[in-house]
Amino acid sequence: MPPTVKENEILTARPETAQRPASTAALPGETAIKQQPVALEVPVTINGARAVEGSDKREPFSETTKTVLIFGNGAVIRLSSSVAPGQLLFLTNEKTKKEVVCQVVKSKNYRNVSG
Secondary structure, three states: OEEEEOOOOOOOOOOOHHHHHOOOOOOOOOOOOOOOEEOOOOOEEEEEEEEEEOOEEEEEEEEEEEEEEEEEEEEEEOOOOOOOOOOEEEEOOOOOOOOEEEEEEOOOOOOOOOO
């Protein structure tokens, strides 16, 4: 199980150092290093645009949330706004004010969980 860390603590487990078992071959385009997620809450703001039902228009949205899991090349976040795989979002780290463009890889909706 990955370590749970608060945002001001030093990470002791480095996701990029976890090695893939020798019995598993790397897929095409995949590196030989398997990334292990780290449970880390980082305050972020997500900016994007959602489709307006019944039209081809889009309406902008902004939402402040926290990361749930962090990988070397991505993160899991909870949003109350619905997003679709392939959609581009702007993610801003609220502590450093750095902004990156992200692409939604997977989106799940749960009935009894908000966001």
